[in-house]
Amino acid sequence: MAKITFITSDNETIVAEADSGSVMELAVANSVSGIDGDCGGVCSCATCHVHVDPDHVSKTGEASEIEADMLELADNYNERSRLCCQIEVSDKLDGVVLHVAN
Amino acid sequence: MSTSTNDQTCVIIGASHAGVNFAFALRKEGWEGDIIIYDVDPVLPYHRPPLSKAYLTSDDGIEKNLLKSAESYEKESITLKLGSWVESIDREAKKVSLKDGEKQHYDKLVIATGARPIIPPIEGLADAQNVYPLRTAADVTNIRQAINEGAQKAVIIGAGYIGLEIAASMKKLGADVTVIEREDRVLARVTSPEMSSFFETLHADNGVKIEVGKTVNKIKAGDSGNLVITNDDKEYKADVIVVGVGIKVNTELAKEAGIEIDNGIKVDSSARTSDPHIYAIGDCTYHHNPHYNRYVRLESVQNAVDQAKIAAASICGKEVKYDAIPWFWSDQFDVKLQMVGLAEGYDEILIREENTEGYKFSTWYFKGDELLAVDAVNNAKAYVVGTKFIKDQKVIDKTKLVDSSIDFKPANLLAE
Numbered sequence: 462m463a464k465i466t467f468i469t470s471d472n473e474t475i476v477a478e479a480d481s482g483s484v485m486e487l488a489v490a491n492s493v494s495g496i497d498g499d500c501g502g503v504c505s506c507a508t509c510h511v512h513v514d515p516d517h518v519s520k521t522g523e524a525s526e527i528e529a530d531m532l533e534l535a536d537n538y539n540e541r542s543r544l545c546c547q548i549e550v551s552d553k554l555d556g557v558v559l560h561v562a563n
Numbered sequence: 564m565s566t567s568t569n570d571q572t573c574v575i576i577g578a579s580h581a582g583v584n585f586a587f588a589l590r591k592e593g594w595e596g597d598i599i600i601y602d603v604d605p606v607l608p609y610h611r612p613p614l615s616k617a618y619l620t621s622d623d624g625i626e627k628n629l630l631k632s633a634e635s636y637e638k639e640s641i642t643l644k645l646g647s648w649v650e651s652i653d654r655e656a657k658k659v660s661l662k663d664g665e666k667q668h669y670d671k672l673v674i675a676t677g678a679r680p681i682i683p684p685i686e687g688l689a690d691a692q693n694v695y696p697l698r699t700a701a702d703v704t705n706i707r708q709a710i711n712e713g714a715q716k717a718v719i720i721g722a723g724y725i726g727l728e729i730a731a732s733m734k735k736l737g738a739d740v741t742v743i744e745r746e747d748r749v750l751a752r753v754t755s756p757e758m759s760s761f762f763e764t765l766h767a768d769n770g771v772k773i774e775v776g777k778t779v780n781k782i783k784a785g786d787s788g789n790l791v792i793t794n795d796d797k798e799y800k801a802d803v804i805v806v807g808v809g810i811k812v813n814t815e816l817a818k819e820a821g822i823e824i825d826n827g828i829k830v831d832s833s834a835r836t837s838d839p840h841i842y843a844i845g846d847c848t849y850h851h852n853p854h855y856n857r858y859v860r861l862e863s864v865q866n867a868v869d870q871a872k873i874a875a876a877s878i879c880g881k882e883v884k885y886d887a888i889p890w891f892w893s894d895q896f897d898v899k900l901q902m903v904g905l906a907e908g909y910d911e912i913l914i915r916e917e918n919t920e921g922y923k924f925s926t927w928y929f930k931g932d933e934l935l936a937v938d939a940v941n942n943a944k945a946y947v948v949g950t951k952f953i954k955d956q957k958v959i960d961k962t963k964l965v966d967s968s969i970d971f972k973p974a975n976l977l978a979e
């Protein structure tokens with residue numbers, strides 16, 4: 462079971478728990494504003510953009526090539542940007558803090 | 564907010580990509596009154612694109628594929644009335660009537676009725692076994708069930724994106740798949756001959772049989788499955804038949820209410836119909852695209868979501884104009900296709916191949932110097948760079964573009 466904290470652009474904090482599925486699915490299930498997931502999680506829309514908290518980058522790992530390419534010209538891109546449909550929930554993620562980019 | 568919406572009701576017909584995104588956007592824009600969405604589909608609103616792709620080949624239930632969670636609707640006080648068919652709109656009384664006789668008043672009405680699959684009038688189709696379209700979650704359940712019950716041979720009628728995605732997915736499920744297409748190439752209505760030929764090769768390499776230039780004349784139902792008979796008298800065995808020959812927009816409600824129709828429900832740049840209290844969004848609309856300066860009807864999530872946001876802002880008193888560059892995607896086998904722009908009217912095609920193993924290239928459509936559209940195959944970089952060039956209307960150096968030794972960055976490709 463992993464506990465994941467989302468902080469939206471309006472500074473709302475939502476804590477959610479899961480043991481499988483993608484982080485995007487978890488965000489949508491918990492009505493996290495700013496995570497739309499328009500493409501259903503196939504790395505095509507960039508509406509699931511988050512910034513991983515600087516202390517937690519090791520938990521989420523690196524973006525794949527296609528994900529990094531999608532992010533490169535996205536609004537509010539920074540070096541800690543991820544498309545959270547590409548992050549699978551696992552115990553490793555426990556305690557991670559994600560800032561919604563949009 | 565120009566006026567208070569406290570005691571006003573916004574009614575939405577259709578709870579899919581357009582209607583659901585609209586409802587949430589309307590709350591975000593500050594609408595305080597009631598929001599009621601009707602949909603005849605009894606299932607909590609879900610993503611449609613995965614139906615022919617990953618969802619079809621998974622064992623997932625629809626709960627893994629929802630547009631929004633059930634709690635989200637509660638949280639935003641959005642009333643979902645599922646399993647309800649809206650029968651008519653009375654514009655004078657500002658009421659919609661449901662099939663069960665219920666009537667609901669509206670102050671603002673949003674038509675997001677989308678489209679339905681065309682079922683062609685093929686002799687014997689009605690009596691054939693396991694014949695399904697693919698537009699709803701229930702259709703997927705039927706197709707999965709047919710496969711689980713041992714259906715081996717599948718015939719897909721129609722080689723559009725949905726038909727080809729279904730073919731790839733059913734192949735993955737282990738079926739023996741044949742696609743029959745009336746035109747002389749796959750994707751004839753939606754892409755260039757170059758891309759059609761790529762997809763024909765991709766499917767052939769993966770063991771899907773593609774028969775182009777053939778029409779299905781007749782289907783014979785028998786004890787051991789169906790026989791699909793084409794105009795050249797060839798017979799194809801089919802335990803399951805999936806019909807993917809295109810869609811018909813659901814404009815009847817609007818039309819009967821006297822709302823202007825023109826290849827879809829005609830809307831202005833704020834998604835408003837010819838009735839100022841009624842908006843229309845998504846697949847059912849015929850709208851102007853300012854970037855390409857022409858009217859279009861689009862079948863895409865992008866358009867459904869973007870029009871939803873525009874309509875919500877407009878209803879809440881904002882001056883907004885729809886001005887989006889269309890984008891779309893398709894996943895087949897291990898190929899991810901991402902498209903941006905509208906290629907229609909192109910006079911030149913350039914293909915950039917990347918120096919990697921496997922398929923990775925992009926097709927660039929120009930009209931003179933103007934970049935109209937890009938089809939990117941396993942190449943998200945081409946997709947985002949193309950998007951940027953189309954949006955910014957900057958001129959590309961075509962020689963540099965096709966030189967894959969030049970790093971794929973907008974700054975490197977600008978014409979001098």
Ligand SMILES: Cc1cc2nc3c(=O)[nH]c(=O)nc-3n(C[C@H](O)[C@H](O)[C@H](O)COP(=O)(O)OP(=O)(O)OC[C@H]3O[C@@H](n4cnc5c(N)ncnc54)[C@H](O)[C@@H]3O)c2cc1C
Nearest residue numbers: 577579580581603611612649676677678845846862863864
């Ligand atoms: C299998 C498949 C794959 C797809 N793949 C992609 C893709 O990869 N990328 C992409 O961008 N797009 C894709 N699309 C297209 C995309 O799904 C549509 O553009 C999108 O669903 C349009 O949303 P909409 O809300 O406008 O209409 P729809 O999704 O058609 O929804 C309309 C809703 O209105 C309801 N309705 C209609 N009339 C009434 C009535 N009178 N009373 C009550 N309810 C009513 C219907 O039940 C339906 O739920 C795909 C579509 C399908 C079917």
Ligand code: FES
Nearest residue numbers: 498500504507546
């Ligand atoms: S949900 Fe579309 S890119 Fe993540």
